[in-house]
Amino acid sequence: MKKILISAAVLMLTLLSGCRFTTGGAANDRRFIVAAIGFESDGALITVYAETIIINSETPENEPTPKLLKGRGATINEAFEEIEASLARPLMLEHCGIIAVGGGVTASWFDRICDYCLNDRRITLSSYMISCDSPEKLLSKKPESSVAAGYDIMGIIEQRSSSSGIFYDSRFFEIEGLREKGRSVFTLPFFTLTADGISLDGLSLYRDDRLTGRLSTDDAVLYSLMTGNFDRGTVRIGTDEYRIRLRSAEYDYTDSGENRLYLKLRLTGDSLDDTVCERLEQELDRLESRLRLTSGTDVVGFTDILSERHTDFDEKHGRYAAEFYKSSDFTVECLVSGGI
Amino acid sequence: MPTQISDYENTALSLSLDENMLLFRNIFSKESVLRFKKIEVRDNWRCDCAIFYLDGMVNVELLNESIVRPLLTVKQERTESRLADYIVKQILFASEAKVTSKIPDMIRAMLYGDTLLLIDGCTEAVTVNTKGWRTRGISEPDDEKVLQGPREGFDEAAMFNLAMIRRKLLTPDFCTEMMRIGRRSDTIVFICYLDSLVRKKTLDELKKRLKELDTDGILDSNYITERIRDHPFSLFKTTGSTERPDIVAARLLEGRIAVVVDGTPVVITLPYLFSENFQSDEDYYLSYLVASAGRVLRYLCFFLSVSIPAIFIAAATFHKELLPTSLALSVTQLRGGVPFPPFAECLLLILVFEILKETGVRMPQSLGHALSIVGGLVVGQAAVEARIISAPMLIVVALSGIAGLMVPRLKGAVFYLRLLFVVLSALFGLYGYIAGITLTLIHILDMRSFGTSCTVSLSKANFQSLKDTVWRAPWFAMRTRPLFNSNITRSREKKANEKNSD
Numbered sequence: 001m002k003k004i005l006i007s008a009a010v011l012m013l014t015l016l017s018g019c020r021f022t023t024g025g026a027a028n029d030r031r032f033i034v035a036a037i038g039f040e041s042d043g044a045l046i047t048v049y050a051e052t053i054i055i056n057s058e059t060p061e062n063e064p065t066p067k068l069l070k071g072r073g074a075t076i077n078e079a080f081e082e083i084e085a086s087l088a089r090p091l092m093l094e095h096c097g098i099i100a101v102g103g104g105v106t107a108s109w110f111d112r113i114c115d116y117c118l119n120d121r122r123i124t125l126s127s128y129m130i131s132c133d134s135p136e137k138l139l140s141k142k143p144e145s146s147v148a149a150g151y152d153i154m155g156i157i158e159q160r161s162s163s164s165g166i167f168y169d170s171r172f173f174e175i176e177g178l179r180e181k182g183r184s185v186f187t188l189p190f191f192t193l194t195a196d197g198i199s200l201d202g203l204s205l206y207r208d209d210r211l212t213g214r215l216s217t218d219d220a221v222l223y224s225l226m227t228g229n230f231d232r233g234t235v236r237i238g239t240d241e242y243r244i245r246l247r248s249a250e251y252d253y254t255d256s257g258e259n260r261l262y263l264k265l266r267l268t269g270d271s272l273d274d275t276v277c278e279r280l281e282q283e284l285d286r287l288e289s290r291l292r293l294t295s296g297t298d299v300v301g302f303t304d305i306l307s308e309r310h311t312d313f314d315e316k317h318g319r320y321a322a323e324f325y326k327s328s329d330f331t332v333e334c335l336v337s338g339g340i
Numbered sequence: 341m342p343t344q345i346s347d348y349e350n351t352a353l354s355l356s357l358d359e360n361m362l363l364f365r366n367i368f369s370k371e372s373v374l375r376f377k378k379i380e381v382r383d384n385w386r387c388d389c390a391i392f393y394l395d396g397m398v399n400v401e402l403l404n405e406s407i408v409r410p411l412l413t414v415k416q417e418r419t420e421s422r423l424a425d426y427i428v429k430q431i432l433f434a435s436e437a438k439v440t441s442k443i444p445d446m447i448r449a450m451l452y453g454d455t456l457l458l459i460d461g462c463t464e465a466v467t468v469n470t471k472g473w474r475t476r477g478i479s480e481p482d483d484e485k486v487l488q489g490p491r492e493g494f495d496e497a498a499m500f501n502l503a504m505i506r507r508k509l510l511t512p513d514f515c516t517e518m519m520r521i522g523r524r525s526d527t528i529v530f531i532c533y534l535d536s537l538v539r540k541k542t543l544d545e546l547k548k549r550l551k552e553l554d555t556d557g558i559l560d561s562n563y564i565t566e567r568i569r570d571h572p573f574s575l576f577k578t579t580g581s582t583e584r585p586d587i588v589a590a591r592l593l594e595g596r597i598a599v600v601v602d603g604t605p606v607v608i609t610l611p612y613l614f615s616e617n618f619q620s621d622e623d624y625y626l627s628y629l630v631a632s633a634g635r636v637l638r639y640l641c642f643f644l645s646v647s648i649p650a651i652f653i654a655a656a657t658f659h660k661e662l663l664p665t666s667l668a669l670s671v672t673q674l675r676g677g678v679p680f681p682p683f684a685e686c687l688l689l690i691l692v693f694e695i696l697k698e699t700g701v702r703m704p705q706s707l708g709h710a711l712s713i714v715g716g717l718v719v720g721q722a723a724v725e726a727r728i729i730s731a732p733m734l735i736v737v738a739l740s741g742i743a744g745l746m747v748p749r750l751k752g753a754v755f756y757l758r759l760l761f762v763v764l765s766a767l768f769g770l771y772g773y774i775a776g777i778t779l780t781l782i783h784i785l786d787m788r789s790f791g792t793s794c795t796v797s798l799s800k801a802n803f804q805s806l807k808d809t810v811w812r813a814p815w816f817a818m819r820t821r822p823l824f825n826s827n828i829t830r831s832r833e834k835k836a837n838e839k840n841s842d
Contacts, residue, residue: 006782031660033672055673064673094660095668124661147669 031092035066036150037123038135039076040102041109047072048079049100050091051139051150066148068140076116093122098150099172100135101188107209114176114209125173128157131188131204131211138191141198149198156200157189164217165233165246166224168200184208185301187215187223205291205299212295222287225249225265226300226332237279244269247337251305253313259328261302268337277334284332298325344523348443357460361390364456367447368394379411387423388460397453399472406434407455407468424464427457436469448526475500481583481605483748489625490586498528498602501585505532505598508589513537516600519550521564525557528602529564532588537595537821542611542790546597561601561608570788575753578789580609580616587621594821611789613822615797615809617749618642623812632811639810641746645754648740649686650761650773652733656682658769670732677727683766685729689737690758692719697741797822 038049048071055064071082084091099117101110117123130153132138141149161168168189178186187203203220205213215223224230228249235242247266254260263284267277291299298304303321307314317324342348348367353360361376368374373395381387391407410431424439440446441464450456453471480486481493494501502516517531529550533543549568558564561581570578582588583605588598591609599608618638623631655662656671663671678685696715700708720738723729744754757780764772787794797809807813808822 003782003786007779033669035665053669055669055676059676064669092660095665097665151665 031089032087033092034096035148036098036100036139036153037093037096038098038100038102038132038139039105039109039113040135041105043106045072045074046076046079046109046112047136048076048083049135049139050080050083051098051148052087052091053148064147066143068136070136076112091122093120094124096123096127096150097154098139099123099127099129100138100153100191101129101131102135103131103133103211105211110206110209114172114179117172118176123172125171125176127172128154129170129172129175129188130157130191131206132191137193138198141193144197152198153191156191156198160189160200163233164221165231166203166220167229167231179209183301183304185299185304187220190214205295207295207297207299212297212299213291219287222284223291223300226263226284226288227305235280237276237283240276242269242271242276242280244272251302251309253306253310253324253328255316255324259324261306261325261328261330263302263330263332265332265334266337267334272336274336277336280334281332284334285330288330288332292330296326297322302330345444345447345526346523348447351443353441353443353458353463353465355461355463357388357390357458360458360465361392363443364392364446364458367443368392368450373397377408379408381411381414389427390458392450392456392458393470394450394453397451397473398455398470402472403455403468403470406432406470407457409433422464423459423462424466427459428466432457432466432468434468434470438467439464440467441465448520451526452528471499473497476605478504484582484584484587484621486622486625489622490584492585493583494585494605494607496603496605498530498600501600501605501607502530502532504585505588505592505600508585509534509592514592517547519547521550521553521555522558523554523556525559527558529558530600532592532598532600534592534595537593538597539595539791542792543597545790546599546610550599558601558603560604561599561606564599564601565608570790574783574787575756576614576784576787576794577617577749578610578612578787578794580612581606582609582621583607584621590624611792612794613789613792613797614784614787614794617747619808619812628812628814632813635811638746641743642750642754645740645744645747646757646761647773647777648736648743649690649758650765650776651770652736653682653686653762654765654770654773657766662770671730674732675730678730679727680729682733683762685733686737686762687759689729689733690741690755690762693737693741694755 033053033055034050035053036049036051038051040047040049050069050071052067052069053064054067056062069083069086071079071084073079073082080091099113101113105113117127118125138153139149141152143149143152145155146152157168157170160166170186170188175186175188185205185207187205189200190202190204192199192201200217202217203215203223204211205215205223218236221230221233221235225235225246226249228246230246232243232245235244245268247268250262250264250266252262252264254262267280269276288300298321303313303317303325307318307321351363353363357378361378365374365376371394374392375395376390376392379389379391381389389411391403393403410433411427414431422439428437428439438449440449446456446465446467449467453469453473454467455470457466457468459465475497476495478492478495480491484493492504494504506514511534513534513536515533515535519529519531520526521529531543531546531550546568550564553564553567555563555567565579565581566572568579580591582591588607588609592598596609596611599610601608618635620631620634620638623635626634660668675682680688692715696711699715700711703711716738720734724731724734740758744751744758747754757776761773761776764776766772768775785793785795793799797805799805807818
């Protein structure tokens with residue numbers, strides 16, 4: 001009797017876990033693998049792109065080929081349905097590696113995209129989110145090193161993350177995690193099409209799900225240093241290049257008398273000295289000033305970081321962090337810690 | 341006409357030799373190999389005797405020298421009052437001769453190769469040990485071959501098997517108890533143990549189960565195993581079996597019991613622990629490092645063998661994100677054109693693998709190689725090229741099948757578990773597989789063998805209790821016997837104070 005009860009309990013557990021006979025299990029070859037999805041909007045409607053890998057089951061000896069499918073609708077679901085209406089097999093989104101967000105995507109659509117990707121269990125949370133001007137053009141590009149442009153982009157992100165020192169790993173769960181945590185600022189790697197093919201061309205800055213600016217590759221390095229999302233890489237100051245490693249980034253503030261934000265970076269590098277540090281401080285200060293000027297808001301996310309790390313800041317300025325930022329000065333200090 | 345030996349319980353010999361001879365001729369009336377001879381002793385005393393034996397069961401030369409010749413050349417004066425005793429003690433040249441008045445004992449002795457000596461005017465008879473049947477001899481068991489270590493294996497004669505065990509345990513502590521099981525086969529069964537180490541409760545339980553066993557005949561130890569084991573419907577064994585005397589001796593030294601059945605080289609050992617399924621016979625003769633590596637590999641192979649097809653089906657059908665993208669693409673491409681879903685494909689391949697395995701086992705060795713080439717290479721490759729099956733599934737099932745061969749003691753369980761998990765995975769995905777694994781684990785943890793939990797070694801997470809489970813500890817570290825034994829006799833070594841006093 002005990003065994004029957006245990007067996008029944010295990011079976012119930014299985015069924016209650018959402019597993020049914022109708023889970024729709026189908027072999028991979030009965031579906032179209034999607035390598036990347038892209039979103040672009042022009043106001044009321046959204047356009048969804050799915051870079052699909054076509055493998056002909058009757059002639060499997062033929063090489064798989066990518067094909068960009070397009071659907072448009074008032075909702076993301078509607079757009080996907082339009083894509084699937086023209087397909088002989090369902091889409092397999094489990095291997096979708098890229099979620100590309102177009103330049104026209106508004107904050108509202110961005111929020112809905114994130115909700116859709118989170119709720120559709122087929123889309124893996126570890127997909128990379130990227131930014132681009134036109135997902136259609138980007139994902140239509142003929143792949144060079146893999147079977148689909150989406151997987152090429154994945155390769156570029158992984159390779160550049162390790163070589164540049166910038167954490168380009170903007171995986172969907174990380175972005176969603178920041179949003180859920182209340183961080184108003186996040187960045188996505190920005191991809192463009194050049195004559196040579198797909199290229200990673202810096203970062204797109206988002207604040208409150210809205211695209212607020214773009215950073216070149218050099219500025220992306222400086223920006224990453226300021227946000228602490230940097231490991232080791234090359235910093236270009238003028239025509240000089242320095243190989244540095246970020247040991248730590250400390251954030252602090254004062255609000256007695258004048259409001260001031262402090263950033264202290266501990267760096268290591270073979271050719272680092274006080275002069276280089278001074279030049280680096282100037283570059284960082286220049287970038288911060290430019291971002292402050294062009295966006296008018298805290299696109300580096302200093303106040304978010306301070307709220308996380310200093311409870312008293314959150315208590316005193318949490319609700320008025322934007323005002324605090326606007327009225328504050330920025331001071332950066334770079335310290336050298338020795339060999340790389 | 342009585343048909344069973346016990347039917348003669350109430351029959352007795354008469355004083356007339358002719359009547360007794362007739363009785364035995366009637367008992368063995370349909371036995372064509374019955375031989376008998378009347379001997380007239382006319383020298384020192386006058387008495388007629390008759391010998392009865394079954395041809396082929398006795399050593400005729402021994403019979404002639406130990407019974408016939410002494411009787412025909414009697415010189416001694418009769419000093420014993422009882423004639424039978426006189427013959428046994430003063431005339432026969434046999435090392436083992438018994439006087440008995442019980443007909444069943446006489447019949448049993450004859451059937452077991454002894455010669456029956458009937459004496460005129462005597463209601464008792466003498467049974468003389470003249471066993472001389474042929475045995476297969478000592479050879480290495482095919483299923484338990486070792487690269488290093490003893491190479492001897494049991495044969496079909498229980499007596500010889502007992503001798504082989506006894507040769508390894510030269511102690512009066514080694515006890516054997518004989519039983520006869522089988523109403524018609526009357527098979528001799530020996531229960532062997534070391535008196536000071538055995539757990540009495542287990543011994544009593546075994547005897548009780550053996551006594552309750554009622555059947556026509558016992559031709560192999562499995563006839564007994566299936567009747568006395570715990571969890572008779574389980575896929576896992578709860579009694580051990582071996583054809584090697586060294587293994588039996590080692591088990592006895594751990595306080596276990598061996599059941600030697602006449603007519604089979606397979607000896608039953610109990611209680612049986614689940615971890616024994618992963619032990620190899622030569623684990624104890626090789627370096628503990630090598631043995632431990634092999635043992636870990638066996639556990640891994642068991643897991644792989646039952647799990648790989650199920651996990652692959654779950655990943656390919658339900659949890660597509662589990663496969664790395666490049667593998668998913670490759671699988672998709674290679675599965676192109678295959679008409680069956682992965683589940684059917686997997687079942688088909690498992691079936692083919694089992695067919696090939698079975699035919700390989702039954703085939704003569706010379707044909708086995710050809711079969712593996714035709715079955716494995718030609719059919720496998722042709723089936724992939726014809727797109728009846730896909731290469732990834734072929735690899736998965738072949739890997740699973742080969743891994744299963746690493747654990748021969750669980751071959752039946754591996755086959756059924758593999759099938760069960762595949763079905764569960766095809767229905768419920770990984771949830772089904774995990775449910776299957778959970779239920780299997782619950783069952784394994786619940787299993788008992790003659791009052792001992794089959795996973796008793798895992799009940800205490802310390803080195804001593806795990807020393808002979810997942811790995812094989814060096815001999816100097818194996819100071820205690822397995823946990824199922826009583827605490828008093830657990831230590832394999834002398835107590836410290838006893839050592840000092842030596």
